Amino acid sequence: ICFGERVPVVDGNVARVCARLWLLEDDFRQAAPRASLADALQPALDATESAGDLNQAMMELGALVCRPRRPECGACPLVAACRARRRGCQADYPRRTPAPRVPERQAVAVVVRRGAAWLMVRRPGDGLLGGLWELPGGGRQADEPPAQAARRGVREQTGLEIEAEEAVEATLRHAFSHFTLVLQVIRARRTGGWLKAGGGAPARWVAPADIRRLPVATAHRKILARLGLV
Numbered sequence: 001i002c003f004g005e006r007v008p009v010v011d012g013n014v015a016r017v018c019a020r021l022w023l024l025e026d027d028f029r030q031a032a033p034r035a036s037l038a039d040a041l042q043p044a045l046d047a048t049e050s051a052g053d054l055n056q057a058m059m060e061l062g063a064l065v066c067r068p069r070r071p072e073c074g075a076c077p078l079v080a081a082c083r084a085r086r087r088g089c090q091a092d093y094p095r096r097t098p099a100p101r102v103p104e105r106q107a108v109a110v111v112v113r114r115g116a117a118w119l120m121v122r123r124p125g126d127g128l129l130g131g132l133w134e135l136p137g138g139g140r141q142a143d144e145p146p147a148q149a150a151r152r153g154v155r156e157q158t159g160l161e162i163e164a165e166e167a168v169e170a171t172l173r174h175a176f177s178h179f180t181l182v183l184q185v186i187r188a189r190r191t192g193g194w195l196k197a198g199g200g201a202p203a204r205w206v207a208p209a210d211i212r213r214l215p216v217a218t219a220h221r222k223i224l225a226r227l228g229l230v
């Protein structure tokens with residue numbers, strides 16, 4: 001359009017017109033199908049005197065006539081050749097590949113107090129979020145009730161026995177690149193046991209002023225913020 005180059009424009013408007021015109025099944029949000037469509041349009045551009053006018057006409061046709069919703073097929077110069085119009089399936093084009101479903105991982109975060117201090121655990125140094133601090137609990141197995149997961153998780157991580165409330169206080173979702181963490185917040189009180197000494201994930205009773213200084217995993221920081229601790 002600007003420099004007189006014979007290069008097909010394939011923006012969203014042009015892709016929509018072409019997808020409907022020829023019933024193309026590609027998802028033109030992706031680069032490879034857009035490049036293929038540009039190749040397919042190249043001969044038409046080479047055959048016309050004004051490539052810029054053709055590009056502009058296609059873009060405007062998509063923007064003003066072949067709109068995403070309720071295209072004005074009656075006013076379209078391509079109506080006789082349009083396959084989508086013939087089949088009445090304009091709304092189905094262009095195709096969009098559904099985004100892959102991100103798996104969910106279930107976990108519990110257990111809020112336990114001893115006086116003014118709060119129970120915190122440190123993640124192992126290797127692996128996801130290695131070395132960061134968080135509320136105890138951890139992963140919840142499929143079909144495991146949250147309160148049961150809380151008791152098991154706290155016992156495994158800290159050595160303490162707790163009595164967990166059956167009700168989930170809050171549910172928080174946190175997106176990682178390859179999964180979504182669904183974290184159920186459970187309140188509990190200590191009923192027995194002693195903190196594990198050394199080895200594994202260290203557990204500690206932490207005063208609020210010290211919690212603010214700890215490097216805490218983001219999802220757990222949100223919970224601590226709701227508790228007014230950070």
Ligand code: SF4
Binds near residue numbers: 066084
């Ligand atoms: S006839 Fe309708 S669906 Fe087909 S290109 Fe024209 S406006 Fe789009």
